[in-house]
Amino acid sequence: QSALTQPASVSGSPGQSITISCTGTSSDIGSFDYVSWYQHHPGKAPRLLIYDVTHRPSEISNRFSGSKSGNTASLTISGLQAEDEAAYYCSSFTTAVGDVVFGGGTKLTVL
Amino acid sequence: EVQLVQSGAEVKLPGESLKISCKGSRFTFRNYWIGWVRQMPGKGLECMGIIYPGDSETRYSPSFQGHVTISVDESINTAYLQWTSLKASDTAIYYCARGGDFWSGYFEFWGQGSLVTVSS
Numbered sequence: 001q002s003a004l005t006q007p008a009s010v011s012g013s014p015g016q017s018i019t020i021s022c023t024g025t026s027s028d029i030g031s032f033d034y035v036s037w038y039q040h041h042p043g044k045a046p047r048l049l050i051y052d053v054t055h056r057p058s059e060i061s062n063r064f065s066g067s068k069s070g071n072t073a074s075l076t077i078s079g080l081q082a083e084d085e086a087a088y089y090c091s092s093f094t095t096a097v098g099d100v101v102f103g104g105g106t107k108l109t110v111l
Numbered sequence: 112e113v114q115l116v117q118s119g120a121e122v123k124l125p126g127e128s129l130k131i132s133c134k135g136s137r138f139t140f141r142n143y144w145i146g147w148v149r150q151m152p153g154k155g156l157e158c159m160g161i162i163y164p165g166d167s168e169t170r171y172s173p174s175f176q177g178h179v180t181i182s183v184d185e186s187i188n189t190a191y192l193q194w195t196s197l198k199a200s201d202t203a204i205y206y207c208a209r210g211g212d213f214w215s216g217y218f219e220f221w222g223q224g225s226l227v228t229v230s231s
Contacts, residue, residue, distance in 0.1 A: 093216030100173030
């Protein structure tokens with residue numbers, strides 16, 4: 001199955017908010033409220049930020065929030081901090097074999 | 112705290128076989144889907160497939176079907192990813208990850224990653 005589509009890069013200044021989009025199809029994002037987002041720093045394991053579109057694990061800051069409309073999901077990070085600089089990946093449950101499809105990833109730069 | 116501990120880095124020749132492992136602890140291993148995720152150098156994350164230790168049901172993503180084998184030994188809480196004939200293009204970091212309480216496609220906990228280098 002094709003990967004979900006994310007912008008290659010986004011940037012923002014400390015304290016600002018940014019939004020990363022993730023576009024899929026009616027076979028994945030459009031059919032299920034099962035979108036997740038991960039933060040990935042180089043050399044570390046990915047970290048789950050958001051699951052089931054809007055839910056946050058208890059240890060994740062409320063600066064991270066998720067939403068979905070149609071075939072597109074979004075991750076918003078408010079009050080940008082230097083440590084937010086990382087790659088961000090969306091993922092969705094899919095009707096295709098294998099169950100899970102990832103986006104290509106978005107590199108966030110904090111200016 | 113849930114832990115997934117993966118086997119160490121491997122350097123292999125093209126054509127060799129390899130089996131890497133992922134041992135889970137501090138959760139009921141048989142009740143959670145386990146996935147394998149590849150990250151090739153400079154590239155993004157790709158889900159290779161998932162396995163349910165309780166009954167060994169396995170689902171492969173189309174790009175990986177026939178190229179790798181995912182298995183599990185529930186008695187020792189360990190999942191495996193196996194190749195019979197490695198290629199240079201298999202060079203990557205491989206992560207195992209555990210699904211959530213209800214399987215909806217997300218991975219709640221991740222292993223530290225296993226670097227596999229295939230080079231002549």
